[in-house]
Structure formats: structure tokens, C-alpha cells
Amino acid sequence: MEFAADIKNLMMPEIILFVGALLLCFIGILTDKAYKRVFSIVVLMLGLSFLMCLQLDTDTVSMAFGGSFLISKFTVFFKELILAGTISTIFLSDKYIKQNQKSVAEFYMLLFVAALGGMILVSSRDFITMFVALETLSISSYILSGFIKEKNSQEATLKYLVTGCVASAVILYGVSLLYGMSGSLRFDVIFAAIKSASMFNIAALSGTLVISGLCFKLATIPFYNWAPDVYEKSPLAVSAFLSTVSKVAGFGIIIRLVSELFNGIWILYLVLGLIALVSMAIGNLLGLCEENVKRLMAYSSIAHAGYILAVLALGSTLSLSSAVFYIITYLLMNFAAWSCLEVLDNGDGVTTESLKGLAYKRPVLAFCMVSAFASLAGLPIFVGFFSKFYLFQAIVFAGFLLYPFLCFVLLNSLIALYYYFKVIRAMFDEQESEQTVFWSKRLAVVLVFSTVMVLLTGIFSSPVITYSQQIAQSQMPAVIQYEAIKGTYFDNPRPISVR
């Protein structure tokens, strides 16, 4: 009985999505004409799930399924982010859906499954659940990314799939080594085993492998290559989904792994830092020569994931809170940018060439676009400035040893300015090019909402940063203060308090 009650109390959001996915599957089998009615059902279900997330009691840490499913403030927060991103994606996909009305139920179902995978991923507490959830997210993403059958998007999908399979094999290899060390796949048992056994080296290797494999989700090195192709070729809503929701899930599990499982392995922080540095450098440098805005968004998202990882690598509460803040703002900015691109996309992709003269023809759209890209570039009065500001601040407070690190991050954000400005400048070009735009109410909802949020949180960022501090504090017992100067990195790690 207790088991059932546990599930009913704790897993309501997931259950709703599960039921919704099954329902959509049946709708997809039964009819091809569900286009108009299915949208409201889908949004209703996601909204209901979101509400269920909100009403979860997050003050105490609770678990279900014998400890393999964790409900804490942190995980619920990431679930809310995932759900919000999925709702936005569904609003954003309006154009695609209108063009492919017959496959709407399948499309929504796969989105549901992906969101469900992400949600279970961030709250999984053993590697079996984590792996299955990860693959749920990945496999539905593979299918979604190949959803345009008319065009040559399959090669990109195949690359995505093969890269993903290799990444998951790498993760599994790391997990198998961890399993061999501890004899269990549960996070807490492995954590205890790492603490007691003197297998630091192999734990470091397996941690590196697991994190590298998870970087596939974040599109950072070593598995970043797929991102530009897939973002370019897949339906734009799916690109938005991949660059936001799937990344958020990846960040959620990486933060939890680093803070709960690999707590004692300080070397992983260095690995995270290295991953961050290399991927932001690669993303920004590749972005410099790019003309296609969708591919540019991919490079930008690689770089942004790099920034977030850079601040995670510091491992303090301050850095975690700024990372959480960055993730929230990243979501907002990206949805603003993607919805602008969706309005502009006429099927052949958006290039800087095709943006010319937009500011004179469609000032409102250009304004939204400018605010989104300026925010991504990190200019003041937009929210991106504050996320960068807190990021730099977290690095500064981590100690003067990290000043070269800070300089590198600063240099990178300077380089990034160039390609964001390339897009902005193209809009103010005097030569005008033909643009066909697509407006719909649902699309406008996302566009207006995210742009307003980008502006509003740019002016009043304090509630958001306070909230992200709370989130970081709740995960804090698992995070160790990074004491770079003393050299005593993680002598006294505190295991997570579990009731």
C-alpha cells in the first residue's frame, strides 16, 4: 500500500505524461485528423503535470521505488524547467504541425516520451534508471530529429544516432567500472564505496567516461559534432527542444552526479573545467565563420553549455546558484531566439544574408531578435548580461588562482560578440532581401512571452537569482565548498542527507 501511495504522491507528473503518451499513441493509430483537437489536450496535460510538480512537497527529500527515484527541491525544479520547455516547444512547433498535420499525434507523443525521459533522468538515483531514462530521451530525440522525411535530414539523424550510441556505450563502460568497484548501481552505495575503497584512479576514469558520455546531451566536447548538422536539418521546434530541454536534463543529471556520486573525486572538477574551456573555445571559434543562423545557434549553444560547465566546475554554492540562474536564462533566451527564427524560417533555413533589412521591414520582429541575440551575447539590460555577470562573479570569488580561467572565459565571450553582432548587423543592412514570415497565435505567445521575460528579468533579476540560490542551497549538502587555495580539496565530503 505504501508503495502505491508513494507512487501516487511522488510520481504524478510522470504518470500524467505516461498516460498522455499512451493516449497520443492511440490517437495516432486511430485517426489522422486530430490536428485541431489534440493541441489543447497536450497543453492541458503538460500544464497539469507542471501543476503537479508545483504541488510536490519539496522541503523534504523523499524517494520512491526503493530509492531509485529521488524527489528533492533540485530535481523538481529541473522537472519544472523541462515541462516549461516542452510546453514552449509545443507552442513553437505550431508551424511544423500545420504543415504536417497527419503526423501530429506521433510528434507530440515522442515529445512527451522525451520529456518523460528527461524528467526521470534528473531524478534517477541508480544507473539502471538513469541509463534507461537517458536512452528514452535520446531515442525519442533521434526519431524527432529525423521527422522531416521530405528533405535530406536523415544523414544528420544517422550521425546523431551513431554519436549517441557511442556516447552511451562510453557511459556504460564507465558505469560498468563503477559497478565493478562497488558491486551496486545505486548512487549512494557507489559513493560510499568510492569513499572507503582506495580506487581513486579508476573512479576518476569512470567518472570521466560517464561525464564525457553525458556531454553528448549537452553537445559539449567530446561529443559536440552532431549539434550543427542536427540543428540545421531537423524541424526547428525539435532543434529548440534539443538545445533547451534535452540540455537542461543533461545539466540536471550532471550536477547531481557531480555533487552526489563523484563527490570525493576532485579531479572530475578539473575535467569539467577542461571540457568547459575546450567546448566554449570550439563553439565560439566555429561560430565565427558561420552564415547559417540555425547552425550558429548550435555553436552558440555549445559555447553556452561550456560557460555553464565552467561555472559548475568551481563546485561551490555560489557557482551552483549562478549555474542554475544561467540555465534558467539560457532557456528564456534560446526560446526567444528560436521563436524568432521559426517566424522567419521559410524552409530553406535562415542565413545572415536573408536577414538583411529586417529592421526596417519588420521592426517588432527585429526588436525581438535583437533582444534575444544581444542577450545571448551578454549585453546589459538584457538578462544575458546578468547571467554572465554572476558567472564571472562566481569565478572571481573562487579565488585568484582561477583568474587565467576567468580571462579565458572573458575572451571567449568577447569572441562570441562578433558572431552575434553579425546577425544583428545583418538586420540593419540597408539592402533589403525578401523575407516571408509566418505568424501564428501560438508562435506569437512564445515569442512575446520569452522576449518580455528576457527584458523583464534583465531589469529585475533579483527574484530569479534569489530563487536559484535557494535551489543551489537545497543541493548544497551534497556540494563541497571548493577551497582552491588551501589545497585540501575534498577531505570532508558530506554525504547527502536522506530521509
Added chain:
Amino acid sequence: MFDVTLIHYLFLSAVLFCVGLLGVIVSRHLLRVLISVEFMLNAVNINFVAFSNYNDLIRLDGHIMAIFVMAIGVCELAIGLAILILVFRKTHSVDADGEYIEEEKWS
């Protein structure tokens, strides 16, 4: 002869894993790429089962993980084949480095 211990299985799986990795890198046939991925997953399974046998015969977590890995590996393979067939329909080629992917030839 010698005593077969855990380490032999680990070496075997490491070799198989790397062969799979190599296969993904060097193959031009898409089918072979997918097969190589399966090699990698099989290598991981060997690891899990071997560890389970030497370390965890009580809870059998490794065995369970192996089952899940198999199921998901096959699922990935199936989706990969579906996409492969789709690619083949479009381009009449299953070349991983095919000209249809891009014009530029990089050596």
C-alpha cells in the same frame, strides 16, 4: 594453463570495445557502423556480467543492467536500420562518407 580471472574478461571487453570504436571510425558502410556500435554494447555487457559474477551474485545488478542494455541496444539498432533504409531510398547508397552528405572531400 592459467587461472581465468576477472581481469581476463576485462581485457577482453576492453579489446572488443575498442574494436567497436575502431569500426565506427573506419567503416564506410553504414551497416557496419551500426554493427560496430553493437560490439561496443556487447563489450560493456561482458564487463557487467563479469563484474556481477565476481562481485555481486546476490543482487545481480549487472545482469539486470545487461538485459536493459541489450534491449536498448537492439532498439537503437532497429531505429538505425530504419533510418538507413530511409537514406538508402533517397540516395541509393549506404556510404557513411558518401558524396550525398557533402561535396567537399576531406582526407
Added chain:
Amino acid sequence: MELILQNIWVVAILPLFSFLFIIIGQKGFVHLEKKISMYLTVGVTFLGWIFSVFALIYAIQNQGNPFQENFVWMYSGSLTFSMGYLIDELSSVMLFMVTSISLLIQIYSHSYMKEDPSYHRFFAYLSFFNFAMIGLVLSSNLFQTYIFWELVGLASYLLIGFWYKKNSASKAAQKAFLVNRIGDFGLLLGIMGFLFLSYNFWFYEADVLLGFSSLKQATEVALVSTSSKGFFVVAFLMFLGPVAKSAQFPLHVWLPDAMEAPTPVSALIHAATMVAAGVFLTARLYPIFILSPVLMQLIAYVGAITALLAACMALVQYDIKKALAYSTCSQLGYMFLALGVGAYSAGMFHLLIHAYVKALLFLCAGAVIHSLSSQQDMRYMGGLRKQMPVVAYTYLIGCLSLSGIFLSGFSSKEQILSGILASGNMFLFYIALFTAGLSAFYIFRTYFMVFEGKYKGESQVEPVSKVMSVPLIVLAVPSAVLGVLLSWCFDDFVSFGFHTENHFVFLPLISIVIALFSVWLASIFYWDKKKLIDTELVKLPLKSLHRLFVEKFFIDWFYDKILNKIYAKAAYVLSKFDRFVVDASIDITFQSPVAAGKLLNIVQHKKIGAYILVSVFLLVLLCGFIMSILNLIV
């Protein structure tokens, strides 16, 4: 009441929204109905005026008990920057003044700018200025003040260069911006220095960083932590901001040029509100300044010098707007003089009165200019009293008030004079008295040249529209009676803890006599003379003096020639350096990422196997990294 006060931020935010609305819809929905931007701007300002009345009532009822609310705007490490609003006597008076004048001027501008193609842009900028100015007035801490200080400067820049196609306008805008930068930079340095000096106080005791309400305690802390010289330097840097913004000597050079802006802008920004912001900020920072006697002396002398010099320069101007601009300079100098000698409430009182009077004068001048089709030279005016009686009589009221003959200006000027006298500095007192005479002279000079005598211009005189004359009449009322009404109570209301009680019996008499004498002198020279008296004046021994006035005491010349020459030399050297060192290095640093990006793009070759190859390479790199670290450390 509480509700209104709590939501007073709406007053500041709404103009911002109207600005955004107009700017975004400039070519779209706003353009359909021309008046929509005017109605929006005026409506928002009217709302602000209503709020300001409530704020004023609150401030009167709760003297010495300011209302303030703050919220955290951002965290910077251990410091939290707040945004908020503070309603005390000073800010409520300022708020009322700003909203009422800007309301009237916006109504006036509708008629003034009717034919201008950039009508919407004008109102958008006015809204933006309102946003910045109200934010500045309401701000509860120095940090927020600085932000809005910059925004006000930006609005001023935009409006001076409103007719940006005119070369002189864009040059004047640049000049204003550059001169203001000096002051702003000083202010920023001063704020940072002050924050540094009193860091402990803000960190441990205060709840609002750099909040005005706890400035006094902070100053005490700052005084302890440094020598009086260091404190003087910090306070002096902070004072640079007001000096530039209020166009005080030697940074006054931008204000006359700023008259390139449309006349309503001159009236609103460069006469009534923004230039007074310097005085306002000085009053806000009074707790800091008053603890540095040297600086107080400096303030008084800067004020006195500006008052005298600007009055002299106003004597010889033929451009009506420039004459009024120098007059503004001079009057602002008066206020600084008052603040410097400790006559706090007298200075603020003069600020209030002067705002109405100068707005009135400028609007009248604008009406004249508008109906003479942009003729600004007074030598081509004259005898306009018959064509536009409303303008003439309201202008006369303004003149009387400004020169301190019985109307509002009389009481404020008299308070200032008695304040100076109470401080015992007779030198400053004589300067002030002399300047009072000069101001009566120059302002009636303009009156006589424009409205009396014969019309000397060529263009047709168009009648003044009703929409224009209503604000004039409305403004004439406070210009005439406000001083008389408030003279007995303002001292109690806005004060800095002490009052100047010394009333010298003969002082009003002396000042009125001097003013009347000046008016009589002006009438001799300028009333109804067929040929211009100035030519004869030049022949007098005053010739060299006249030259000095016309050349603006060679200050502009000094800036132009001396500074420019040094600057040009330095710039030449620097430009060489720039071209061969900086540019080259920038080119290299810019080209290298692009080249690196191209190189990486080659590796980004879009083949599955190659992708995995790169991934494996990076994986091996990571593993090698941990191996190297482990071998080193473990």
C-alpha cells in the same frame, strides 16, 4: 494614500513604456493617428502629476518622516544593489515641479512641433526624459541616482541633437555629451571613493547600499577612515557631476550650444528640470559636502563666479535663446552660491521658483520664434507686444519675477541674499547684489528688444495658437505668486536642520532699488531706440569689456585653441601609435580566431567516422589529462 505611495514607481515606469510604445510603433500603429503619441505622453505625465500631488501632501503631513521602499536589484558578491524610491520633502517638491512643468511643456510642444516630420520621435524622447528625470528624483540611493543621472544625460543628448541633420545641432549634442562625461566620470569616481571609504558602514549597518537616508552616518564613518584632504578629494569628485550637469564654471560651455534643441526642450531640460538636477544632487549630498568646509567655500565661489560671468555674457547676446541660456547659468550659479554659504532652503526655493519662471520665459521665447518662422536674433524683432499681447504680458511677468521686483523671484532672491549676508562673506554678498542688478538689466534688455519699439524684422508675424498660450498663462501664475505664497513656510518645509533667521530690514529695499535702477538703465539703452545703442556702447571705454563679454571671457577660445592644440598633438602621436601598434595587434587578434575557426571548420567535415574520430581524440585527451594529473599528484 499608502497605496499611492507604494505604487509611485509607476510614475517613473509608465513614461518608459510610452517611450517604448511610441518608438516601436513609430512607423506602424502610432503613425495612423498622429496625436496618439501626444495623448499617451501627456496622459502619463498627467498621471504622474496627480501622484506627485499626493506625494507632496504626504510629505507635508509627515515632515521628517520620509517614505521609502527598496528592493534588491542585483547582488555583487557581498554587496546588494537596491532600487527604490524615497519620498521626502525635497523629492516631493522636485517631483511636483518636474511633472507639472513637463505636463505644460508637452501640451505646448504639440503645437510647436506640429509640422515637424519627427513628431513621434520627439514625444518618445520626451517620455524617455520623463522616465529618467522622475527616476532620478525618486531614487533612494546614490547608485540608482547615478544610473538615472546617465539616462538623463542620454535623453538630453538625444534631444539636443534632435535635428541631427543640422550640423550645428549634432555638434552641440556632442559637446554637451563630452562635457557631461567629465562630470559624470568625476561623480562615478567620487561615488566609488565614497563607497570605499565608508564600506564598513554599508556592509555591516545599512540595509540600502548608498541610501540617502543613512548618508549622514556613512559620512561620519568615511571621515574617520581618512584624512580631511582625502575626504575633500572624494567630495570634490562627486561635486564635479553637479558642476557639469548644472553648467557651472568652468564646465558651463555646453549649455548655450544646447539651445540648438527645439525650444520646448530648452525650456524643459536646459532651463527647468535637468540642469536643476545638479542643484538637486548637491542638496541630496549635502550631508557629505557640509562636512568639508573647503568644499563648501568652493561651491559658493563656483556659484558666484558662474553667476557673475554668465550674467555678463548674457548682457551682449543677440540670440534670445542664448541670452536666456546664460541667464539660466547665472541663476543656477546663484543656487550654488546659496547652497555653498549654507542657505540650503533658500537655494532650493530659488530652484523651484526659477524653474517656473525660466520655463515661462523660454516658452514665450519659443512662441515668438515660432511665429517669426524661426528667427532668433533679437535685432530683427521689436514691437511684438501688439501682435501677441498674451506672450508679451506673461513674458513681462517672468521678467519681473526673475529680476526680483515684487513677484516670486523677489522672495527667493531676497532669501538668498540674506543667507549670504548671514554667512558674513561680504565679498560674495556684493557679487550677488551686483549680479542681481545685472540680471534685471539683461532680462529687461531682452524684453525691450523683443516686445517694445518697432518691428525690425522682415518675415510675417503669425499669430500664436491657443494651445501654446494656455501653458504660458498657467505658468505665469506660479511665476507671479508662488514665491509670495510660500515665502513664509518653505523655509520650514525644505530645510537642512537650520534656518537663516537674519532678516535685514533694508535688504528688500536695497535689492528692489537696484533692480529698478537696472530696469531704468535698460530702458534707456534699449527701449525704442531707432538704431542700436550697442554700437555707441562699443565706442565707450567699455569697448574692451564688451569684447570680453562677446568672446565669452575667452573660455571657449581657450578650450578650442589651447586644449585643442595640445590635444591634437597628443592625438597625432597617439594615432600613429594606434595605427601601427594597436590596430595591427587588434587585426592580428581578430584575424587569429577567424583563422582558427576556419581551421576548425575543416575538421568539421560532416562525416560520421570523422566525428567519432574527433570525439575519441577528445576523449583520449581528457583521459590523458586525468592521467597526467594523477601521476603528478597521487
Added chain:
Amino acid sequence: MEFLNSAVFLIFAAMIIFSSVFAVFAHKIEYSVLSAVVCFLSVGALFLTLSADFIGASQIMIYGVGVSILLAFAIMFTGKDSPKSLYLTNPLRVFLGFVLVLTFLSVLIFFISPVLDPKSDGAFSSYGSFAAQIESIRQIGTAKFIGRRIFCDYVLPFELLSLLLLAGIVGVGYLAGGSKKDV
């Protein structure tokens, strides 16, 4: 017995390695698939030597039967393409791949090899207790225990897996099912 054990291991290990290498480097894709099936079957047999009867059986059934048929179908679909042209990629990449993968292998072996050291206790040591259960596993096999574990502790991933497979079916059906325009 000892000899038999090691002989069996060696045989299957050799088969796995040779067949996998052959599968990667075979000239014809048919050979490649065949040797891959051999490899999968050998892995299954290897599982049996590790007292993992259920996994071994599953491996043989899933990979030896299901996957091989899937691959055979794929070859039938795509067999028209001339197989010789699709042998290996360009030599530089093959060379780089060899170098990198060998490096990676040596890294892995470097990290794993401390297990060889008999003194390294703790990490990979056997549990020792629960002898009775281990004995019953040796007698009746692992299927019962695995089933109990899956349906008690790992029911969440199991359910998720079912949804995942459903999504996979829907996706594959959509992707491979021919675009609806054509029909």
C-alpha cells in the same frame, strides 16, 4: 577442470576478437554480418561461462536470432549497392583511428590493470557470505532472481523501457513507413 575453463575462455575470447575484427575489416558486408553474428553468439557463450545463464540465453536469442535476421533484411534491402566500394574510409582516417583507438585501449588497460595486483583488496573482492544463494544460483540459474529484482526494484526503468519500445515502434513505423504523400 581448470584447464577446461581456461581453454573454453581462450577459445571464445579468440573467436570474439577475431570475428569482431573480421566484421570490421571484411571486404564484403555479408561476411561482415556473418562474422558479427558469430561474435554475438560467442559473447553469449562467454556469458554462460560466467554463470549467467539467463543473460547468455537472451544474448543468443536476441542477437543470434533477432539481430541477425534484422541485419539480413537490411542487407537484402540495400544489397544492390556494390559492396567493394564501401570497404574502408580514406587511409589517413584509418591510420588516425588506429592510433587513437590503440591509445584509448592502452589507457583503459592502464587503469584496469591494477586489478591484476593481488594486493589490491576491497574493490573487486568477492562477497563471500550469502553462500546459500550463490549455491542456489549455481543450481537453478539466475532467471528467478533477475525476475524478482526487475519486478520489485527496477520496475520503474522496466516500465519506462516499455514506453521507450513503444515510442521506438511508433518512430520506426513513421520513419520507415513511407511518407504519407506517396501513399
